Amino acid sequence: MVQAPQSPAQLPNSVFEEVELSFQLPDPENEQLPDMEFQRQVDMAWQVCDRFDLQTDIWRGRILRIVRDREKKQGEGRGTGFLKWLQEREISKSQAYSWIELADSADTLLEAGCLEPEDVNQFSKRAFVETAQAAPEVQQMVGEAAKRGDRITRREVKQLSDEWTAITSDLLPEMIKEKASNHILPVKYLAPLVKEMQKLPEVHQAPIREALVESPEVETLKQATTEARYLARYLEAAAQVQALNSESLNLELALEEALRLGCLNSAADLVSQSAQLEQTTIKLFTTWKRIRGLVERVYLDSGASTPHLRSLLAHLQPLSGEFIEVQLGTLEGSVSHTIRLKIETDEEG
Numbered sequence: 001m002v003q004a005p006q007s008p009a010q011l012p013n014s015v016f017e018e019v020e021l022s023f024q025l026p027d028p029e030n031e032q033l034p035d036m037e038f039q040r041q042v043d044m045a046w047q048v049c050d051r052f053d054l055q056t057d058i059w060r061g062r063i064l065r066i067v068r069d070r071e072k073k074q075g076e077g078r079g080t081g082f083l084k085w086l087q088e089r090e091i092s093k094s095q096a097y098s099w100i101e102l103a104d105s106a107d108t109l110l111e112a113g114c115l116e117p118e119d120v121n122q123f124s125k126r127a128f129v130e131t132a133q134a135a136p137e138v139q140q141m142v143g144e145a146a147k148r149g150d151r152i153t154r155r156e157v158k159q160l161s162d163e164w165t166a167i168t169s170d171l172l173p174e175m176i177k178e179k180a181s182n183h184i185l186p187v188k189y190l191a192p193l194v195k196e197m198q199k200l201p202e203v204h205q206a207p208i209r210e211a212l213v214e215s216p217e218v219e220t221l222k223q224a225t226t227e228a229r230y231l232a233r234y235l236e237a238a239a240q241v242q243a244l245n246s247e248s249l250n251l252e253l254a255l256e257e258a259l260r261l262g263c264l265n266s267a268a269d270l271v272s273q274s275a276q277l278e279q280t281t282i283k284l285f286t287t288w289k290r291i292r293g294l295v296e297r298v299y300l301d302s303g304a305s306t307p308h309l310r311s312l313l314a315h316l317q318p319l320s321g322e323f324i325e326v327q328l329g330t331l332e333g334s335v336s337h338t339i340r341l342k343i344e345t346d347e348e349g
Contacts, residue, residue: 047124050124051124054120057125058099059103064096064103106120106128114142114143126154130157137168138164161191166187167187171194172209173209173212175212185218189218189225190221193224196225196229196232200235204231208228237268240275241278323342324340327339
């Protein structure tokens with residue numbers, strides 16, 4: 001693991017190239033400066049700040065890591081010393097562990113040989129995080145690009161990751177992967193398809209592969225991705241809807257009919273919205289019961305000496321009574337409706 005420098009003076013050259021922050025920004029009112037040159041100067045300044053930000057956060061993570069590890073080993077308050085250290089510096093726990101994760105990723109990439117210390121300067125912060133989360137093979141490819149001196153942005157990392165996903169996935173027919181390798185089919189259309197197909201059982205993956213073999217075209221890829229997305233949405237939502245938990249209903253046959261009629265999108269949306277309605281109804285009921293209990297408690301605690309508190313309870317009656325009444329729209333508006341709901345349960349008492 002890369003060791004921390006012994007003094008602040010050693011920091012710039014110990015792991016990263018020296019960063020120069022005192023640059024001259026272009027004058028925004030200089031009409032003689034061409035737009036292309038203005039953008040070039042601004043981009044260069046921005047990249048320096050981006051690299052400095054990345055390096056700073058990596059070192060912050062390393063500092064936080066050693067503070068945390070020392071507390072784990074020698075502290076007596078089960079991490080309270082580390083939390084106190086964060087509080088004194090107004091650092092949230094989530095932010096601290098985000099920096100530690102970034103530092104861990106940096107050390108992992110460096111130790112694995114994917115990067116040299118000076119290569120980190122080629123990355124934007126977001127690109128570095130994306131690389132750390134990518135597959136080892138993608139990390140290696142990104143590292144090679146950084147060693148060549150290429151500027152690594154999130155877009156490049158995503159492109160390489162998509163290419164690797166498409167070429168190595170077992171979910172796609174070999175014919176499709178070969179066409180992608182030979183640049184006959186754009187790789188950018190394969191990664192979204194693989195992502196959606198991963199959510200489906202084999203019984204639904206097979207027809208998609210067959211369609212791709214029959215028509216290995218871009219339009220087929222787009223259509224397959226859309227269909228796989230709706231299929232996954234349908235299957236996931238259907239498992240959550242209590243009303244569909246019946247032996248008399250065959251969800252697969254209903255799905256086949258929706259596919260045959262070309263209304264899979266509407267069917268998937270219907271099931272998804274139904275799941276949301278059931279969950280909303282349950283949440284509404286539990287909230288309504290809690291409000292009724294609180295109204296009763298406040299009513300018992302109040303009396304003639306608290307007329308305004310009693311007035312508050314009276315105004316909340318439309319929400320706590322047998323009927324729930326809510327105004328849709330404003331009373332002054334041309335379109336205004338009252339929504340009235342009655343909650344009934346089969347529970348005793």
